[in-house]
Amino acid sequence: xxxxxxxxxxxxxxxxxxxxxxxxxxxxxxxxxxxxxxxxxxxxxxxxxxxxxxxxxxxxxxxxxxxxxxxxxxxxxxxxxxxxxxxxxxxxxxxxxxxxxxxxxxxxxxxxxxxxxxxxxxxxxxxxxxxxxxxxxxxxxxxxxxxxxxxxxxxxxxxxxxxxxxxxxxxxxxxxxxxxxxxxxxxxxxxxxxxxxxxxxxxxxxxxxxxxxxxxxxxxxxxxxxxxxxx
Amino acid sequence: xxxxxxxxxxxxxxxxxxxxxxxxxxxxxxxxxxxxxxxxxxxxxxxxxxxxxxxxxxxxxxxxxxxxxxxxxxxxxxxxxxxxxxxxxxxxxxxxxxxxxxxxxxxxxxxxxxxxxxxxxxxxxxxxxxxxxxxxxxxxxxxxxxxxxxxxxxxxxxxxxxxxxxxxxxxxxxxxxxxxxxxxxxxxxxxxxxxxxxxxxxxxxxxxxxxxxxxxxxxxxxxxxxxxxxxxxxxxxxxxxxxxxxxxxxxxxxxxxxxxxxxxxxxxxxxxxxxxxxxxxxxxxxxxxxxxxxxxxxxxxxxxxxxxxxxxxxxxxxxxxxxxxxxxxxxxxxxxxxxxxxxxxxxxx
Ligand SMILES: [Fe+2]
Ligand SMILES: [Fe+2]
Numbered sequence: 001x002x003x004x005x006x007x008x009x010x011x012x013x014x015x016x017x018x019x020x021x022x023x024x025x026x027x028x029x030x031x032x033x034x035x036x037x038x039x040x041x042x043x044x045x046x047x048x049x050x051x052x053x054x055x056x057x058x059x060x061x062x063x064x065x066x067x068x069x070x071x072x073x074x075x076x077x078x079x080x081x082x083x084x085x086x087x088x089x090x091x092x093x094x095x096x097x098x099x100x101x102x103x104x105x106x107x108x109x110x111x112x113x114x115x116x117x118x119x120x121x122x123x124x125x126x127x128x129x130x131x132x133x134x135x136x137x138x139x140x141x142x143x144x145x146x147x148x149x150x151x152x153x154x155x156x157x158x159x160x161x162x163x164x165x166x167x168x169x170x171x172x173x174x175x176x177x178x179x180x181x182x183x184x185x186x187x188x189x190x191x192x193x194x195x196x197x198x199x200x201x202x203x204x205x206x207x208x209x210x211x212x213x214x215x216x217x218x219x220x221x222x223x224x225x226x227x228x229x230x231x
Numbered sequence: 232x233x234x235x236x237x238x239x240x241x242x243x244x245x246x247x248x249x250x251x252x253x254x255x256x257x258x259x260x261x262x263x264x265x266x267x268x269x270x271x272x273x274x275x276x277x278x279x280x281x282x283x284x285x286x287x288x289x290x291x292x293x294x295x296x297x298x299x300x301x302x303x304x305x306x307x308x309x310x311x312x313x314x315x316x317x318x319x320x321x322x323x324x325x326x327x328x329x330x331x332x333x334x335x336x337x338x339x340x341x342x343x344x345x346x347x348x349x350x351x352x353x354x355x356x357x358x359x360x361x362x363x364x365x366x367x368x369x370x371x372x373x374x375x376x377x378x379x380x381x382x383x384x385x386x387x388x389x390x391x392x393x394x395x396x397x398x399x400x401x402x403x404x405x406x407x408x409x410x411x412x413x414x415x416x417x418x419x420x421x422x423x424x425x426x427x428x429x430x431x432x433x434x435x436x437x438x439x440x441x442x443x444x445x446x447x448x449x450x451x452x453x454x455x456x457x458x459x460x461x462x463x464x465x466x467x468x469x470x471x472x473x474x475x476x477x478x479x480x481x482x483x484x485x486x487x488x489x490x491x492x493x494x495x496x497x498x499x500x501x502x503x504x505x506x507x508x509x510x511x512x513x514x515x516x517x518x519x520x521x522x523x524x525x526x527x528x529x530x531x532x533x534x535x536x537x538x539x540x541x542x543x544x545x546x547x548x549x550x551x552x553x554x555x556x557x558x559x560x561x562x563x564x565x566x567x568x569x570x571x572x573x574x575x576x577x578x579x580x
Contacts, residue, residue: 191537195517195524205513205520209548212541 002226004059004128005185006043006145006178007135010227011159015149017221018156024221025154028214032152035207036171040162041147045177046136047231048111048143055129056228060106062126067102070124075101078120085115110136132230141165151218172203182229190219244328251329254456258336262452264445266347269438270354278355278438285434288507293434294356296426296500296510298373299381299419301348301361306385307415308341309368314392318407321399323474325463333456340449347442355438364571371570374563378556379499380492380547381419387489388415405464405478409485412457416450418522419496424450425518426500426510433508458530465531483533486523490540491547493519498548503556516544 003010018024031037052060070078075098082090089104090097108116114137122130139145139161146162148170162168176199184193191212193199201208208215238247238256246252282290311334319330352361365371368389372382388410395407427443430436461482468475494516501512523540527533 189537191541192524192528192535195520195537196529197521197524201517203513205516206548209541209545212538212545215541216538 002228004132004230005182005225005227006046006147006161006230007132008161010225011147011149011161013227014222014225015156015159017225018151018218021217021221024214024217027217028151028211029154031154031211031214032171035204036169037152038148038150038168038170038172040165040168040170040173041149041181042165042173042175043145043147043178043181044143044175045179046110046140046143046145047178048136048140049109050231051107051109052113052129053106055230058228059126059129059132059230063124063129064102064106066124066126067105070098070101072098081118081120083116083118085112086118086121089116111140113137135161138163172201172208175200175202178231182231184219185222185225185227185229187223188219190215193219245332246326246329249326249329250459251326251333251456254452254459255329255333255336258333258340258449258452262336262340262343262449264343266343266350266442269347269442269445270350273438273441275354275438278351278436281435282355282358286507288505289434290356290358292500292504292506292508292510293430293436294352294359295375295504296423297348297352297356298375299496299499300423301345301352302367302372302376302382303385303415303419304341304344304348306367306388307411308338308345310388310392310411311338311341314389314396315407315411317396318392318399318404321395321401321404323399323401323404323464323467324460330460337453337456340453344446344449347446351439351442355436362567365567371567374560374567375499375503377563377566378559379503379551380495381499383492384410384415384419384489384496387492391485401464401467401475402477402481405461406481406485408457408460408464409482410489412454412460413482413526414486414489414493416457417454417526418519419493420450421447421454421522422497422515422518423500426515429510430508454526458526461531465533479533482531483527483535486527486535487539487543490523491543494544494547495551498551 003013052063054060079097079101086101086104089108090100093100093103093107095103105116105121110133113133117133125133144165146165148158148160148162148168149156150158174194176193180188180193180198183198184190188198190199194201238252241247285293316331316334316338319334320327324330349361362373365373367376367382367385370386371377372385376382376385388407391403391407391410395403424443424447427439431440461478464475464478465482468478497512497515497519501510501515506512520540523535527535
């Protein structure tokens with residue numbers, strides 16, 4: 001099953017792919033042994049203005065159907081618990097209550113979802129969407145997602161998405177806007193992305209030099225993970 | 232790259248619509264800053280005071296950096312005046328006359344850069360020998376330049392430009408232009424100028440900084456010339472003209488050949504002296520990488536294998552990490568004193 005990028009699940013699959021990659025293992029032998037070899041991938045400029053309706057059809061389609069097929073009684077029931085932000089948004093829509101509810105929810109942007117979501121509505125989220133929106137709520141810091149990857153002596157020991165960006169003090173960081181990470185996943189050369197400043201490397205260049213092949217594999221492996229893009 | 236401002240006048244022998252004519256004109260207009268006037272107007276006082284207040288290791292670091300420029304400017308001036316000027320007349324190039332005109336501007340400014348550095352190092356950094364008897368074009372360079380690989384890049388420049396002048400072959404011209412205009416001017420000089428522009432945070436040398444603004448502007452025109460020249464050759468290669476086949480491959484291979492020694496320059500003025508002024512070898516190398524990508528890849532559209540670039544630099548870096556730099560420098564110093572002896576005995580002029 002293709003994993004959504006960016007997500008915790010994607011990161012776990014990436015870790016497994018690195019650990020199954022013999023070329024990476026050999027090329028990164030010794031990496032991090034006498035220095036801090038862990039990384040944070042800082043994915044900045046996550047397009048949080050994206051609305052639920054604009055998310056990929058695989059995610060938004062089922063949700064739309066769920067909402068549209070609500071009975072009128074259920075809609076009335078839902079609306080009794082609706083937060084004021086949702087009511088305001090509905091006020092900007094046309095049609096009956098049901099139509100206005102669907103339109104208001106679907107036109108909500110990722111960054112505004114927390115203020116319109118309430119538990120009764122949440123039950124209508126398909127599991128995939130619910131999980132991803134929950135992750136975005138937890139992990140987005142000023143439009144940035146911090147993915148932590150611990151690399152040590154040929155292995156990827158741990159991957160985690162950081163709720164608190166200060167929680168770890170990694171030896172290296174690769175920083176760049178979401179579209180450039182997407183380019184990388186679609187096959188762009190990682191060192192070219194760094195030299196062209198699409199992505200910024202924060203860390204010792206001289207430490208990385210002898211590990212050019214490992215760096216290449218780190219990028220290429222990300223490109224080979226079977227993925228779907230959230231944005 | 233070159234702004235096309237419509238020339239006011241036209242001639243019959245000189246093509247005033249040519250890019251190189253416009254570059255020449257820009258040089259005439261902007262490249263005429265006067266080294267002596269700069270010394271008179273800005274003066275040395277502050278620079279000298281700062282120099283005297285610096286620690287020994289800080290002085291060594293600035294001296295290493297400027298020594299790279301001193302030898303570099305001397306060598307580019309010499310190779311432009313002779314080899315490159317001649318190569319600009321090659322049949323395989325368009326608009327020879329305008330290119331030759333531009334080359335006189337380039338040569339003039341390179342001599343001026345040499346003039347500035349020589350006088351500055353003599354007047355301000357007067358606590359050490361400036362190796363006056365050395366002539367880099369005869370293979371003797373300032374010890375730190377000769378002891379590290381920077382001398383290799385300049386040596387390569389001499390060979391490649393001489394060959395280009397002799398054969399007039401487009402591939403040879405491409406190799407010479409790559410080494411000279413991309414590697415030496417476009418990467419080494421620009422990376423070094425970045426270090427100089429960061430000096431005021433640590434050492435207030437206003438005259439040096441002021442002059443380097445002029446030098447960098449001049450270099451900008453030289454690099455534009457090089458890039459445009461290579462584009463011209465690449466276009467002919469892409470159009471399938473037989474004599475031009477191999478241009479791109481040779482541009483790229485010239486990078487692979489020079490890049491390990493170019494990285495020595497970063498080492499030479501950072502880690503080789505303990506980096507007291509915090510120029511930082513890591514960001515210096517990264518800046519070099521950015522410039523490589525910008526010129527080779529983005530501007531010229533050449534296919535660069537970054538792993539190859541990194542591996543070449545890495546192998547060289549391993550090698551120099553094993554060096555006993557002190558003894559290498561002493562050896563060069565001895566070699567210099569011998570040469571100087573010969574010069575004093577009248578063995579040279
Ligand atoms: Fe110069
Ligand atoms: Fe120059």
